[in-house]
Amino acid sequence: MTIKHEALDRVVIRFAGDSGDGMQLTGDRFTESSALFGNDLSTFPNFPAEIRAPAGTIAGVSAFQVHISDHDILTPGDSPNVLVAMNPAALKANISDLEQGGILIVNSDSFDDRSLSKAGYETNPLTDDSLKRYSVYEIPMTSLTLEATKDTGAKPRDAERSKNFFALGLISWMYNRPYDETINWINKKYENRETVLQSNLAAYKAGHAFGETAELFASNYTVAPAHFEKGTYTNITGNHATALGVVAAGLLSGMQVLLGTYPITPASDILHELSKLKNFNVKTFQAEDEIAGVGAALGASYGGALGVTTTSGPGVDLKSETLGLAISLELPLLLIDVQRAGPSTGLPTKTEQSDLLLAMYGRHGEAPLPVVAASTPSDCFEAVIEAARIAIKYRTPVILLTDGYLANGAEPWLLPDLTKLQPIEPNFSKEFNHENKDGSKSFYPYIRDPKTLIRQMALPGTPGLEHRIGGLEKSNESGAVSYDPLNHELMVSLRAHKIEGIQDDISDAVVDDPTSDAKILLLGWGSTYGSIAAGVRRLRARDKKVAHVHLRHLNPFPKNLETILKKYETVIVPEINLGQLSKLIRSKYLIDAKSFSKVQGVPFKAVEIEKYVLNFVEEN
Amino acid sequence: MTVTTRKDWASDQEVRWCPGCGDYSILAAVQLLMPELGVERENTVFISGIGCAARFPYYMNTYGVHSIHGRAPAFATGLALTRPDLDIWVVTGDGDSLSIGGNHLIHALRRNINIKILMFNNQIYGLTKGQYSPTSEYGKVTKSTPFGSVLSPFNPISLALGAEGTFVARTHDMDRNHMMEMMRRAHLHKGASLIEIYQNCNVFNDGAFSEITSKDKRADNLINLVDGEPIIFGANSDKCVVLDAEQGVRVADRSSVTEDEILIHNSKRQKPAIAFALSKLASGPHEPTPIGVFRDVEQHEYSESLQHQTEDALNKKGSGTIANLLSSLPTWTVN
Numbered sequence A: 001m002t003i004k005h006e007a008l009d010r011v012v013i014r015f016a017g018d019s020g021d022g023m024q025l026t027g028d029r030f031t032e033s034s035a036l037f038g039n040d041l042s043t044f045p046n047f048p049a050e051i052r053a054p055a056g057t058i059a060g061v062s063a064f065q066v067h068i069s070d071h072d073i074l075t076p077g078d079s080p081n082v083l084v085a086m087n088p089a090a091l092k093a094n095i096s097d098l099e100q101g102g103i104l105i106v107n108s109d110s111f112d113d114r115s116l117s118k119a120g121y122e123t124n125p126l127t128d129d130s131l132k133r134y135s136v137y138e139i140p141m142t143s144l145t146l147e148a149t150k151d152t153g154a155k156p157r158d159a160e161r162s163k164n165f166f167a168l169g170l171i172s173w174m175y176n177r178p179y180d181e182t183i184n185w186i187n188k189k190y191e192n193r194e195t196v197l198q199s200n201l202a203a204y205k206a207g208h209a210f211g212e213t214a215e216l217f218a219s220n221y222t223v224a225p226a227h228f229e230k231g232t233y234t235n236i237t238g239n240h241a242t243a244l245g246v247v248a249a250g251l252l253s254g255m256q257v258l259l260g261t262y263p264i265t266p267a268s269d270i271l272h273e274l275s276k277l278k279n280f281n282v283k284t285f286q287a288e289d290e291i292a293g294v295g296a297a298l299g300a301s302y303g304g305a306l307g308v309t310t311t312s313g314p315g316v317d318l319k320s321e322t323l324g325l326a327i328s329l330e331l332p333l334l335l336i337d338v339q340r341a342g343p344s345t346g347l348p349t350k351t352e353q354s355d356l357l358l359a360m361y362g363r364h365g366e367a368p369l370p371v372v373a374a375s376t377p378s379d380c381f382e383a384v385i386e387a388a389r390i391a392i393k394y395r396t397p398v399i400l401l402t403d404g405y406l407a408n409g410a411e412p413w414l415l416p417d418l419t420k421l422q423p424i425e426p427n428f429s430k431e432f433n434h435e436n437k438d439g440s441k442s443f444y445p446y447i448r449d450p451k452t453l454i455r456q457m458a459l460p461g462t463p464g465l466e467h468r469i470g471g472l473e474k475s476n477e478s479g480a481v482s483y484d485p486l487n488h489e490l491m492v493s494l495r496a497h498k499i500e501g502i503q504d505d506i507s508d509a510v511v512d513d514p515t516s517d518a519k520i521l522l523l524g525w526g527s528t529y530g531s532i533a534a535g536v537r538r539l540r541a542r543d544k545k546v547a548h549v550h551l552r553h554l555n556p557f558p559k560n561l562e563t564i565l566k567k568y569e570t571v572i573v574p575e576i577n578l579g580q581l582s583k584l585i586r587s588k589y590l591i592d593a594k595s596f597s598k599v600q601g602v603p604f605k606a607v608e609i610e611k612y613v614l615n616f617v618e619e620n
Numbered sequence B: 001m002t003v004t005t006r007k008d009w010a011s012d013q014e015v016r017w018c019p020g021c022g023d024y025s026i027l028a029a030v031q032l033l034m035p036e037l038g039v040e041r042e043n044t045v046f047i048s049g050i051g052c053a054a055r056f057p058y059y060m061n062t063y064g065v066h067s068i069h070g071r072a073p074a075f076a077t078g079l080a081l082t083r084p085d086l087d088i089w090v091v092t093g094d095g096d097s098l099s100i101g102g103n104h105l106i107h108a109l110r111r112n113i114n115i116k117i118l119m120f121n122n123q124i125y126g127l128t129k130g131q132y133s134p135t136s137e138y139g140k141v142t143k144s145t146p147f148g149s150v151l152s153p154f155n156p157i158s159l160a161l162g163a164e165g166t167f168v169a170r171t172h173d174m175d176r177n178h179m180m181e182m183m184r185r186a187h188l189h190k191g192a193s194l195i196e197i198y199q200n201c202n203v204f205n206d207g208a209f210s211e212i213t214s215k216d217k218r219a220d221n222l223i224n225l226v227d228g229e230p231i232i233f234g235a236n237s238d239k240c241v242v243l244d245a246e247q248g249v250r251v252a253d254r255s256s257v258t259e260d261e262i263l264i265h266n267s268k269r270q271k272p273a274i275a276f277a278l279s280k281l282a283s284g285p286h287e288p289t290p291i292g293v294f295r296d297v298e299q300h301e302y303s304e305s306l307q308h309q310t311e312d313a314l315n316k317k318g319s320g321t322i323a324n325l326l327s328s329l330p331t332w333t334v335n
């Protein structure tokens, strides 16, 4: 049998298995080799909160979806074209997403009675005809892996664990991924564990050879490299880009960075990345809890460093009181909230956009602060720099919202032009700014720039400018404790106006409305960017006119937003929450913004956006 | 080094503690001590939480932050990690440090971060007007325990030793010289230091320490721990502390033991066992109670250790730039 070579413009593959099966690693590697090959791509890792939920159960299924293409894409794909299921539970949990006629590759060795019943199958789906809508390939991956690794010296129990490399080899063959690079990568990754190295290598090679020789597959496929803008690219996840953004913000401002944080999914990887980068003027501090993490970050900011804290879910709640202090002290502070599904522990590994109102309002007293959001994994880099710029310049805590989907999802990133990154000037005071009645001079920490209302800030260590600040209400200018009612009202309004005034210093919202005559506007923020933009493409392909605005700044909103909103008959706000941005828009601009909400721990599919708008048009 | 006097260290703020509050004498001790420490005002920072004690920074003509309840050690830790050049003091109350901020206190001590913690222990919540605190004695009648507290108190010295504190001392607000001596030693110590200061709250817990600190009781009830000296006390120097197989240490009549049985105080013992036993000698400030430095040992200090790692990285890789950062990523180029 000769194997046909077919060219595809894109393919969506989902690797699914038990948490212990190494599906995330397999997906990551397939992604990395596709990135190096030059495809555009987008990924969606989806895994349980338990490190190893009971083996073989639906609860323990871990999946990694990757979308690769020869053209520019925006999402990890709505439904996979190919599903690799390493056991019955993985099949059961994922099969409903596989497209009609899609390719299903199963590890047939794992379809024994015990595994079937653990997954809740009463009959074996491989024999009961229930899979006849798909092209099913039953491959005994476990036994083939054992066979391939028998000379490596690995014990069978250990050798069996290389079966994900068998799958990787097979799928790499099917989609013509570069072979040698993955071999090199395996060599490097396991260089200190000789038997594991040998057994993974053997399994990978065996999987690849199996595709080639087993005469099971009539064709294999190529997905040609995408046409990218000229430049240097890397494949990056949101958390990684966030960490790089933190480093860049430090270097651009000349400030040392202190990350004060406490481990929590899905934010911990930012800590892990930054902990490696000690020669970049970054220190990381794993505190005893979130309160201490943000407290230390604020203490560092007080001393002239850039204090950063990262967290998610319940960790954000714990930081509220310190945010209030930072607002009162008027010190820079960057809180990066990698949002996850709540309330309480919620779904720790699943994504959500449900902290927007918390970021806006979650503190006692009149306590406004700027809120910034990242829209794609690679965008986290610039979003962090923007958030840090505002924090440093305006001496205020800023909340940057990313989420679990951005954090773990990956995409190619055109490395930024370094000459375009603007320095951030902290402008610390070195001089007295007040003359006392007796002619002596002193430093008043709450004397402000009349236009921006930014206060003057002198660092400890500056001779002569010693002063005290605190969370008690302070007298305008001098900063001395004050209980005067009118002074309090003045300070409350000065702090609020300072934040509102940032509107003059942020970029306008950009409208994507090619013909400028759409009647419907899709207004989004954060990680829904890809799904909304892809939905808009689908609508336009049907000649439906829709406009798209995606917000970077959520507080304050861009100046031109009101004019934009009022231009459209309908404003639809898709969000992974119960309608938080739509509430803000409705109350601020008095327009009937419609909330399109989904709260399932997963992103919107492009087709869902498309359908919602089509239905809306039909019904109105 | 600028020569200063007490006045230079006092801010222009009117001090607003209740008349007669023990906090005044602690403030005086600190302001008197500063000129002799050889530090500059601009390099000195006082950080506090919330409580009567926590108003302290406003009265010092240094840099200062009045932060939030219990969190001063966290704030100070961030500052100390990034500004090892500063001389950082934390001022806290018994509620601030042992109740809401207990977690931060023990971890600051464990990390041995370079901060000096002055814990004003008045065995009561002063600022909130008189509820029992984590150091209030069993049976204490307060507004929130009208029938008496049914809880045993923390012993701050035992707690600090249990938290691996490397410098742990106790003093009281009636003895300025002793307070200054403890602070002087804390200042010399590299790492975290904790000084528990028995402080009289004359409004809500007056006389909490008078059994041991009043002039006529001191000799009999204060056991002054002095390095290198046998632990002897009593108006007639007739009492002493000896090792005890059951309890670690115990008070004995000098007449009942030989001179070399008397424990020689040594705050530099690496193992905290004897220091801990000494901290447990009194069950509260109503019987012979040790004051002085319980423990003062050298151990790697956190900010310095972290700085060493930074310097190692700098030596190996050089000072990083954004260009370095990006070029270290696996990349591909499209032409």
Ligand SMILES: Cc1ncc(C[n+]2csc(CCOP(=O)(O)OP(=O)(O)O)c2C)c(N)n1
Pocket (backbone or CB within 6 Å): B050, B051, B052, B053, B054, B069, B092, B093, B094, B095, B096, B097, B120, B122, B124, B125, B126, B127, B128, B133
């Ligand atoms: C989060 C928070 N909870 C409660 C309070 C109220 N509060 C202020 S001071 C204090 C207790 C202070 O006691 P202590 O630390 O012993 O200080 P003292 O006033 O006795 O010096 C409390 C409960 C607060 N300010 N913040």
Ligand code: SF4
Pocket (backbone or CB within 6 Å): B016, B017, B018, B020, B021, B022, B023, B052, B053, B122, B126, B127, B200, B201, B202, B203, B204
């Ligand atoms: S309430 Fe007590 S501790 Fe507070 S100032 Fe008055 S006397 Fe001092």
Ligand SMILES: [Mg+2]
Pocket (backbone or CB within 6 Å): B051, B093, B094, B095, B120, B121, B122, B123, B124, B125, B126, B133
């Ligand atoms: Mg108290």
